[in-house]
Amino acid sequence: MSGMPTISVTELVTAFKEIVESTLPPVCVEAEISNCKRSAAGHVYLTLKDENSEIGAVIWRSTAERLKFRPKDGLQVLATGSLQVYVARGTCQFIITKLQPQGVGELELALRQLKEKLELEGLFAPERKRSLPRFPRRIALVTSPTSAAVKDMIQVMTRRWPSVNLIIVPVPVQGDQAAPRIAAGLRAAAKIPDVDVIITGRGGGSLEDLWPFNEEGVARAIAASPIPVVSAVGHEIDVSIADLVADRRALTPSEAGELVVPSADEFRQDLRNTASRIYRVLTGRVERLRLTLQAIESRSIFQRPTTLIDERRQRCDDLGASAERAMRLKVERLNQQLATTAAALDALSPIKVLARGYSLTTKADGILIRSVADVAEGTELETRLPDGMVRSEVIAVATSEP
Incomplete structure (x- = not known):
């Protein structure tokens, strides 16, 4: 347009920066914090807002390090600072040089915040507390x-x-x-x-x-x-x-x-009290042991110690007599069993059988003849009688009639 000067965007924003920063002195703004975040460099970026408006703000690291409390969303504050125009973007932000919480003191708020943080980490927990050495x-x-x-x-x-x-x-x-x-x-x-x-x-x-x-x-x-x-x-x-x-x-x-x-005095008194208790306990124990010993000494075994030996000697004699009787009865029972067994064996002896008129015939090799089928003509036999043995030869074999 003719007659109207033409300027660049940088010149426009720079002019805006000069007007804003030179005409508006530092002010104290009552606001609520939102969108609060800390950068890796330590600067805190946030938004100050009320019911109708909001503006971006920043707390540079040098100021943030001096704050006793931590800015956070929803906190009502009084922010002292001034407007600054960021030429590269053409944006205006509020540079905070002092920040105070509303309704509570800065130190009190910082104390509450740190208590909450450390308590959540368990630093106040009783179980981590150590006892002091005595x-x-x-x-x-x-x-x-x-x-x-x-x-x-x-x-x-x-x-x-x-x-x-x-x-x-x-x-x-x-x-x-x-x-x-x-x-x-x-x-x-x-x-x-x-x-x-x-x-x-x-x-x-x-x-x-x-x-x-x-x-x-x-x-x-x-x-x-x-x-x-x-x-x-x-x-x-x-x-x-x-x-x-x-x-x-x-x-x-x-x-x-x-x-x-x-306390050294209290410790000495504790030692004296302990020594007194130990003395009373030991004295009582010695007295009980003395009475026990007297009771033991009054027993008849200690008054007449040979009585125990006599009782043991008598007991040995009684046991010896009992053992002798038991052994004699045992021998008698064994003799009776032996006689009974000998009689039974004698009754079953082949000699006894032969004495009753029987004989025992075997082959020459000792095989017992039980049937006429066990021999043949010419078989040599040995016949045992009660008073000797007869050798013979089979001349004929005949079976009994059925």
């Missing part, structure tokens, strides 16, 4: 070396168990760099030779002051520790993430000292 040889204190809390712990533990060996792993317990330093201190303490227990904590303070012990890095360092960890953060009413993950929670740093080491 007599620890060496204890590591991961805390500020100049705090009142560490002084309280040292005083309590050295008073209760003077020989305790304490090692302080110095870390800051407040500020932006405290959480990673505490996590590193926990890992370092676990590598110290002969350390049996680790205590980490600090005195009381506001939620912001105690926040390093609510950081995920500290919680995971406690959970990963190969040595039992006692958390002593704040006062009795303060419950941190570190308290929930630790193997044992102490309400105060002073109580941590009482939990970890025994």
Whole structure:
């Protein structure tokens, strides 16, 4: 069109960018988050919307890393930032420099979210908690070396168990760099030779002051520790993430000292009580054994020990007589059986049969003649009689008439 300037798309979008970014100052927008996602580079892309409109927004990694809570869909927020035009696409997006949840504080929301996350992972489960050794040889204190809390712990533990060996792993317990330093201190303490227990904590303070012990890095360092960890953060009413993950929670740093080491005075009293109980038990047992021994000594066998020998001698005599009678009866029965058997055998003897007028005829080879069919003319025979034997020869064979 004549008289109207012609510009490129880039020039158009650039002009739009200049107008938007130069005329609209940073604002605070009340909105609901949707389509929230984190890129591999750490940037958070999301949509801010209300009942009628929506706009794309981004939280650059440098800002996202400072957030205490995790942005998620459906969360009502106050987003502070400014509009920015992306020239390559000609799109407008809201660059968020500060993000606050509505209806709940930022730290409180972050605390709730982290609790939910770690609880789902089982880091609070009672079954993963380890018991503390009764007599620890060496204890590591991961805390500020100049705090009142560490002084309280040292005083309590050295008073209760003077020989305790304490090692302080110095870390800051407040500020932006405290959480990673505490996590590193926990890992370092676990590598110290002969350390049996680790205590980490600090005195009381506001939620912001105690926040390093609510950081995920500290919680995971406690959970990963190969040595039992006692958390002593704040006062009795303060419950941190570190308290929930630790193997044992102490309400105060002073109580941590009482939990970890025994009282020498109480231990001595326990020893005295145990010794007294052992003495009473042994004395009672000795008395019972003495009475048992007296009862045994009063028995007649100990009063007249030869009585037992006499009884045994008499018993031997009785047994010998019984054995002799039994053997005599046995011999008599065997003799009777032998006589009966001999008589039966004598009655069946061939000699006896021959004495009654019978004879026994065999061939010369000893084969018994049972029938005239067993011989023929000329067969040599031997006939046994009661008083001798006759040899003969068959001259004729005749069968009896039927």
